[in-house]
Amino acid sequence: MVFANIEYLFLLLLLIPYIVWYILKQKKSEATLQISDARVYAHTPKSYKNYLLHAPFLLRCLALVLVILVLARPQTTNKWQNSEIEGIDIMLAIDVSTSMLAEDLKPNRLEAAKDVAAEFINGRPNDNIGITLFAGETFTQCPLTVDHAVLLDMIHNIKCGLITDGTAVGMGIANAVTRLKDSKAKSKVIILLTDGTNNKGDISPMTAAEIAKSFGIRVYTIGVGTNGMAPYPYPVGNTVQYVSMPVEIDEKTLTEIAGTTDGNYFRATSNSKLKEVYEEIDKLEKTKLNVKEYSKRDEEYHLFALAAFLCVLLEVLLRNSVLKKIP
Template identity: 30%
Template sequence: MFRFGEPLYLYLLIVVPILAAFYFYSNYRRRKRLKEYGDMELLKQLMPEVSKYRPDVKFWLMLAAMVMVIFMLAQPQFGSKMETVKRQGIETVVALDISNSMLAQDVAPSRLEKSKKLISRLVETFNNDKVALIVFAGEAFTQLPITSDYVSAKMFLETISPSLISTQGTDIRAAINLAMKSFTPNDGVGRAIVLITDGENHEGGAIEAAQEAAKKGIHVFVLGVGSPDGSPIPVEGSNEFRRDKDGNVVVTRLNEEMCREIARAGNGMYVRVDNTNNAERALNAEVNKLAKADVETQVFTEFDEQFRVLAWLALILLAVEIMILNRRNPLFKNVKLFKQN
């Protein structure tokens, strides 16, 4: 396994294209000024020792050496020893409703964005736990299989939008059924399905699916996002709202009764998500009550530092750069490695 011990130093690589752009611009200005002095062919004859390519080679050698140093600071490492360790944890499958109604803005900034932030903060509280991510609308599919890689979980959250599923609607039953299949076969581990939706179940069968999950020892927690008073659904990329076939603005309302029934059938808890953090605290408290079992995970426990190779490369590049002069060296006038102007 390869990793960087200090990956924050990699942000310094942003400087590389900036320096390259500045160098190209400086060369352009220099050539432009030379043309103002007179005919370029005459200037070449007056400066026979000036090399066209040597300054470029020196610059790129220096830039390459700087890149090596940045990678060296980031501490590249290769895993050299893998061990199977046991950790105490639970398994949580988050099923997120991404139907168009989740674009409603009765919860700021929108139902969907509020839900994504809530999931992100939930993942941050995990320690030795496993998480999976399912998205659903008219159908459901796995966005992230169950994993302990919390960085990937948060990364996948950023890409979620209603456009991921072309079939619109809200099939909560399909989401719960898929979630039940997403857990590992480990015995004794606490399992939870966190269903985040506005409760507008268009397909039916959600309560039966939650009851089936409860029979398997899986708790179904439901987070209802939105307002019972309702809100229009914005059309992405415009200031318009979605309308029905008669031209009336579509209003979507949080179906709290449906959410409560699903949570009750799934031996879980219903929490309404508003513009506060109350839902997050209540969910964390309930999830932490689940039984934590020993979960075997293979991890790298030893890493070998690889910065020495990069240090030698940087040193060689700098040595070569120092030995190359901007002008031709009279001692090597018969050696033509670079073309002269």
């Protein structure tokens, strides 16, 4: 138990002069009767009132102690604890252009990427992980966090069409870099997943890679999609027809991005291959993170206040009943 206003406990020192005053007062106010011999009263039984004579004073002192404790605000709480856990800082940069709806991976590229990313997050409970989405533009879906429940919920809500269509690979990397550049972690990683070539954005992929390198951030690039042609759902009226679209992944640029930042490039042509890519990245080195844990404080003054009230009430009852004095 701790006290929010511990300085009020110094008021307990006031009890010392109060007790001294009471003792002196009792000595001066005791009635006396002079008799020649007191032996006749030696075996006279004492009344129970003799034992209760100082009860009101004791109850008043106890009530004062309890009131002071109430003012000091007793609280129950757990101590702050600093612990160290192993982890790295990771930003997932995921392509959400409409081409990610191609169904060469099941059920489609985007859903396959979301499923494997969720599994990857579940396997790294100690990591700070965030999400950047990009298409023709880019935005942060979730900043770095260890609250993976929120993160997984964010992943579940990812879908195509959230932003202008296109593939701004450089912007996606740059956005992720802004979330990692101030990190104190030894390992800072961007996992970039795309199925196309850079065709939008104000920052080229290689410029973004150089920026990442300057901040000590490694970029792992993943090209997702089969070789050749891929079935793409195309809405026609109230129906959906499938057309074959060529798979155009700029593997050369993705490889150069990874090489510039000391990362690796992976090609995922199926769900199993995509899973293997994340398993490979899972072998990254780890670094120590300081985590401070705390618990909510609960006020516990209620019982002390109730006890003080009962003490005062009992004192009043004793003074006006059993110990009532006749003037």
